[in-house]
Amino acid sequence: MKKYSKQREVILESLKMRRDHPTVDMLYEDLKLQMPNIGIATIYRNVSELCACGQIRKIKCEDGIYRYDGNAENHIHFECNNCHKIFDIELEEKESTKIKKELQNLANTINAEFDKQEIMLSGLCEKCKKQ
Amino acid sequence: MKKYSKQREVILESLKMRRDHPTVDMLYEDLKLQMPNIGIATIYRNVSELCACGQIRKIKCEDGIYRYDGNAENHIHFECNNCHKIFDIELEEKESTKIKKELQNLANTINAEFDKQEIMLSGLCEKCKKQ
DNA sequence: TATAATAATGATAATCATTATCAAAAAGAC
DNA sequence: GTCTTTTTGATAATGATTATCATTATTATA
Numbered sequence: 089m090k091k092y093s094k095q096r097e098v099i100l101e102s103l104k105m106r107r108d109h110p111t112v113d114m115l116y117e118d119l120k121l122q123m124p125n126i127g128i129a130t131i132y133r134n135v136s137e138l139c140a141c142g143q144i145r146k147i148k149c150e151d152g153i154y155r156y157d158g159n160a161e162n163h164i165h166f167e168c169n170n171c172h173k174i175f176d177i178e179l180e181e182k183e184s185t186k187i188k189k190e191l192q193n194l195a196n197t198i199n200a201e202f203d204k205q206e207i208m209l210s211g212l213c214e215k216c217k218k219q
Numbered sequence: 220m221k222k223y224s225k226q227r228e229v230i231l232e233s234l235k236m237r238r239d240h241p242t243v244d245m246l247y248e249d250l251k252l253q254m255p256n257i258g259i260a261t262i263y264r265n266v267s268e269l270c271a272c273g274q275i276r277k278i279k280c281e282d283g284i285y286r287y288d289g290n291a292e293n294h295i296h297f298e299c300n301n302c303h304k305i306f307d308i309e310l311e312e313k314e315s316t317k318i319k320k321e322l323q324n325l326a327n328t329i330n331a332e333f334d335k336q337e338i339m340l341s342g343l344c345e346k347c348k349k350q
Numbered sequence: 351t352a353t354a355a356t357a358a359t360g361a362t363a364a365t366c367a368t369t370a371t372c373a374a375a376a377a378g379a380c
Numbered sequence: 381g382t383c384t385t386t387t388t389g390a391t392a393a394t395g396a397t398t399a400t401c402a403t404t405a406t407t408a409t410a
Contacts, residue, residue, distance in 0.1 A: 091357050091406050112396080127360035132397065134358095148279035153396070164322075166331050177325045177369080187321070191295075194308045200297050203342035211327055211334035218291055222377050222386050243367080258389035263368065265387095283397085284367070 095126055096134045101146050103135075103158030109165075109174040111153050111172065162188065162205065168213035174175075175213060222231065226257055234266075234275050234289030240296075242284050247322040266323045278305065281341075295338045301347035309339070 098119060103110070110118070110137060116128045135156050138144045147155040149167060155174060157165075162184050164177040171208035179187065188205070229250060234241070241249070243266060247259045266287050269275045278286040280298060286305060288296075293315050295308040309316065319336070326333035 093405080096357070104404095109266070125360070127362095129398080130359055131360075143263070147249065148283070152279075152283065152285070154283070159228055164325055166329060166333075167328060168331070175329050175331070177329060179325075189342055191338075194295055194310075195297060195342065197308050197314055198297060198308055199348070200299070200340075200347035201298075201301065201343040201348050202340055204340070205324075206241045206339040206341070208339075208363055209331075209335070211326065212332040214330035215344070217330070217332050224376080224387055226388075256389075258391095260390075261388055267369095289362085 093134075095123070095130050096137070098123060099131060099134045100125075100138055100143060100158070103138075103154055106158065107176075109157050111145055115156070120174045125176035131146035138170055147208075148206075149174065164209060166209045166211070166213070168216055169210055170212055170219075173213060177209070222247050224265075226254070227268070229254060229257075231266045231269055231274060231289070234269075237289065238307075239286050240278055240286035242286055246287070249345055250331035275336065279337075279339075280299060280305065295340060297342070297344070299338045299342055299347055300341055301350075304344060306344060 089208050093169055099115065101117060102115060102197050108114075112128065112131050115135075116126070117132070121125050124204040135144065136147070139146050139156075145157040145160050147165060148188055149155055150169075150172065159176065163179055166177055167173075168175070191205055226292065227240075230246065233246060233250060239245075241283055243259065243262050246262050246266075247257070250257050250262070266275065268276070270277050270287075273291055276288040276291050278296060279287055280286055280297055281300075281303065295304040297308055298307070323333050
């Protein structure tokens with residue numbers, strides 16, 4: 089059975105708040121400020137837990153270090169090949185439905201039961217494009 | 220300057236041949252049969268190299284261990300949540316162009332210069348669905 | 351509200367995929 | 381063939397993540 093923990097609450101809250109896509113280390117550095125005794129293992133444990141129950145999402149990046157995203161809704165990520173920041177591309181309900189339907193059709197071609205999508209675009213972000 | 224190596228040739232050839240999406244370890248086990256002295260570091264080095272020059276692709280999976288794909292053309296991957304195999308969803312030219320155009324439009328919403336896509340669907344594969 | 355049962359925490363050791371190092375071997379230039 | 385430079389194979393180092401475990405916090409129950 090699942091018990092409440094202040095730590096899990098704070099981790100989830102931080103992820104829901106932030107608009108970046110922090111690594112465990114980044115979360116750790118941030119959360120230590122408000123909860124100095126928090127252990128990094130607690131963060132690893134809880135982000136796994138929160139992913140498993142669908143409250144947050146794990147993002148796999150080019151460098152192999154996981155990022156976490158407090159927005160579990162369907163949206164698309166863009167990773168800059170230069171600064172390696174990750175940006176959200178928000179989808180309107182209509183567009184999201186359309187894409188989902190298309191992907192479902194694709195999954196059908198291999199007779200698979202489609203559940204989740206993960207779309208990562210990459211290239212140059214607005215800022216790096218200018219340089 | 221880039222020098223030829225038999226090892227790189229064999230690694231690329233194996234990846235082009237295989238229809239699965241092997242990890243470095245899987246490649247190593249396989250290639251040792253035809254080249255018993257090959258070192259695993261050589262495989263790591265060469266798959267990185269081959270990715271960098273766009274001849275193969277790196278796939279990021281749920282377990283965090285990279286898979287490599289000899290097919291560098293645009294296509295979509297499907298990872299089974301049960302058996303964790305990865306399947307290709309081949310796209311017809313027309314469909315591929317359409318999806319690419321849609322993704323380009325999405326990238327435009329954040330003023331990014333879109334270069335590459337990586338689409339990973341997940342769910343249950345045909346086989347696991349039946350069980 | 352005390353107490354028992356159980357799950358979560360924090361510290362730290364262990365794991366393991368990947369990378370770095372380096373002497374020896376191979377490839378290409380002359 | 382000789383020289384230069386890249387690649388290899390072996391192995392040590394790295395570093396993100398996971399496992400372990402005694403302690404602490406949470407929830408259920410008397």
